[in-house]
Amino acid sequence: MKIETLAVHAGHSVDPATGAVAPPIYLSTTFERDIEGTYSRGFMYTRNDNPNRDALERGISALEGGAAAAAFASGTGATMSIFQALAPGDHVLAHVDAYYGTSRLLREIFLRWGLQADFVDMSDVMAVKKTLKPNTKLAWAETPSNPLLKIVDLAAVAKIVHDAGALFVCDNTWAPVLQRPFDLGADLIVHSTTKYFGGHCDVLGGIIVAKENSNFFEGIRGIQYEGGAVPSPFDCWLILRGMRTLPWRMRAHSENATKVANFLAQHRRVARVHYPGLPSHPGHTIAAKQMSAFGGMLAFEVKDGGDAAMSVAAKTKIFIRATSLGGVESLIEHRASIEGPGTTSPEGLLRLSIGLENADDLIEDLDHVLSL
Numbered sequence: 267m268k269i270e271t272l273a274v275h276a277g278h279s280v281d282p283a284t285g286a287v288a289p290p291i292y293l294s295t296t297f298e299r300d301i302e303g304t305y306s307r308g309f310m311y312t313r314n315d316n317p318n319r320d321a322l323e324r325g326i327s328a329l330e331g332g333a334a335a336a337a338f339a340s341g342t343g344a345t346m347s348i349f350q351a352l353a354p355g356d357h358v359l360a361h362v363d364a365y366y367g368t369s370r371l372l373r374e375i376f377l378r379w380g381l382q383a384d385f386v387d388m389s390d391v392m393a394v395k396k397t398l399k400p401n402t403k404l405a406w407a408e409t410p411s412n413p414l415l416k417i418v419d420l421a422a423v424a425k426i427v428h429d430a431g432a433l434f435v436c437d438n439t440w441a442p443v444l445q446r447p448f449d450l451g452a453d454l455i456v457h458s459t460t461k462y463f464g465g466h467c468d469v470l471g472g473i474i475v476a477k478e479n480s481n482f483f484e485g486i487r488g489i490q491y492e493g494g495a496v497p498s499p500f501d502c503w504l505i506l507r508g509m510r511t512l513p514w515r516m517r518a519h520s521e522n523a524t525k526v527a528n529f530l531a532q533h534r535r536v537a538r539v540h541y542p543g544l545p546s547h548p549g550h551t552i553a554a555k556q557m558s559a560f561g562g563m564l565a566f567e568v569k570d571g572g573d574a575a576m577s578v579a580a581k582t583k584i585f586i587r588a589t590s591l592g593g594v595e596s597l598i599e600h601r602a603s604i605e606g607p608g609t610t611s612p613e614g615l616l617r618l619s620i621g622l623e624n625a626d627d628l629i630e631d632l633d634h635v636l637s638l
């Protein structure tokens with residue numbers, strides 16, 4: 267099946283009891299035991315498993331081409347469970363440009379817990395090779411990255427990481443459908459389903475998809491129900507509903523973002539545009555090889571620095587000043603001030619999550635504020 271068809275049908279079945287085409291939401295926390303004491307219908311207690319969570323996990327696993335998946339209450343909860351499945355003394359190699367919350371988890375929680383971590387620019391394959399250690403158990407890539415849209419050559423990095431005997435994880439939050447990490451060598455895929463899967467800025471979630479049913483994934487599964495950071499049945503239902511339109515939305519987000527990036531790239535008040543679809547982007551060649559379209563996220567740097575950037579974000583009419591991404595509405599965000607001290611974001615940088623409005627209206631909005 268092609269990906270659009272999978273997105274519509276994976277994890278779906280018509281309800282045998284009623285014929286309902288849209289799935290019911292199973293709020294029950296507990297399930298009936300058989301007379302013999304077994305659970306032949308597969309469910310016992312909703313923290314362990316629930317029909318809506320089961321459907322979501324089967325659906326996203328099928329979409330990514332994995333063997334199994336474990337859903338969590340947030341993307342960060344999913345990330346945390348991967349680190350918890352490691353052991354004190356293990357070394358993690360993470361992309362320097364990984365999601366801010368991911369590096370904060372490593373620095374503020376897991377270093378204290380005994381994990382070792384190094385951060386390296388994974389768009390530089392040789393730098394990855396140099397930073398791997400004998401006790402490196404896991405390498406964490408994210409591409410395109412936040413907020414500079416750096417591109418990691420997933421196939422090249424996967425090979426080096428596997429040669430060193432470590433697991434390779436790809437945070438695929440920014441490019442679901444557009445990028446197929448299992449085909450490029452990833453062992454695990456992570457999504458913050460809060461973003462494009464949910465797609466409407468109204469549900470929080472995370473998921474880990476495993477290429478194979480390994481012992482390491484069994485460890486994550488245990489942490490899921492023993493740790494209890496699980497999503498509610500309604501959240502699972504919303505995220506799976508979001509997935510039904512995901513391939514078409516990703517196409518439209520990408521198409522709009524390409525138009526906005528091209529507009530910004532020729533604007534006299536813009537110093538730089540970070541969008542992998544632009545031939546001037548340093549990762550363009552690799553992005554063109556490993557992505558079917560370039561996604562809905564971009565960043566640009568306003569000439570004249572931080573104050574000028576803040577004043578652009580203050581005056582847009584369609585773009586909403588807010589963090590996060592992946593919804594139908596376009597968002598604008600000044601990253602340096604949200605990340606605070608220690609940020610690596612340039613002061614003049616604004617990040618855009620391009621939504622599903624008409625691109626002409628988005629361009630007009632930006633053109634207007636840039637000319638003030």
Ligand SMILES: *Cc1c(COP(=O)(O)O)cnc(C)c1O
Nearest residue numbers: 340341342343365439458460471
């Ligand atoms: C948002 C995000 C996360 C964290 O997800 P939450 O659902 O907010 O916990 C992780 N990785 C990336 C790339 C993200 O954009």
